Amino acid sequence: MENNRGEQRSYVGMWVTRDGYVRQALLPNGRYDEARGNRKSAYQGSYTIKGDHIDYVDDTGFTADGEFRDGILYHGGMIFLSGKINVPIERRTASMSSTLKIYTLAILSFLVGTSEYIIAGILDKIAATMGVSVVTAGQLITVFSLAYAFGAPFIMALTVRMERRKLLLCALFFFHTGKWARLYRAGI
Numbered sequence: 001m002e003n004n005r006g007e008q009r010s011y012v013g014m015w016v017t018r019d020g021y022v023r024q025a026l027l028p029n030g031r032y033d034e035a036r037g038n039r040k041s042a043y044q045g046s047y048t049i050k051g052d053h054i055d056y057v058d059d060t061g062f063t064a065d066g067e068f069r070d071g072i073l074y075h076g077g078m079i080f081l082s083g084k085i086n087v088p089i090e091r092r093t094a095s096m097s098s099t100l101k102i103y104t105l106a107i108l109s110f111l112v113g114t115s116e117y118i119i120a121g122i123l124d125k126i127a128a129t130m131g132v133s134v135v136t137a138g139q140l141i142t143v144f145s146l147a148y149a150f151g152a153p154f155i156m157a158l159t160v161r162m163e164r165r166k167l168l169l170c171a172l173f174f175f176h177t178g179k180w181a182r183l184y185r186a187g188i
Helices: 002-011 096-113 115-121 123-130 139-158 164-186
Strands: 013-017 022-026 031-036 039-050 053-058 063-069 072-075 078-082
Touching: 022 078, 053 072, 096 115, 096 164, 115 123, 115 139, 123 139
Parallel strands: none
Antiparallel strands: 013 022, 013 078, 022 031, 031 039, 039 053, 053 063, 063 072, 072 078
């Protein structure tokens, strides 16, 4: 245990991402306190260090780990530097571009999520085209909803290592390409 305490002492202090957004204080008592942006104490918990490896357990039970290499902490896809970094305060707070990104994401999520309801408005035309009853054609809404509900977690598990922005752009590309292909094929 004493060896572990000695290892912890060598890494105790403030660890900060280059942009200053995430600031993680490794405290001497084996606890950590992480701030994100303007949110102080966003995450708190305990940590243990063995060699150059750090294991985290936050107060909700979530676990994570990291590695110290050449005076740099690599944790959760982020790079932390030791000590305080002078970062202008405007870079630490949410910028207009990040607000725009959030609204864009919300609108796109709404459009993709509500696209199943579009079918309801043209259900009679779909039924006539397919030569089935409206009730039978209505099963398309059920199939779409089930595919969306069960497919989303499956796709998330498959793409866990993919950058989220690229994943969103690829998904939107395929989503809209499929829609345009259907319109083209229908001659609309």
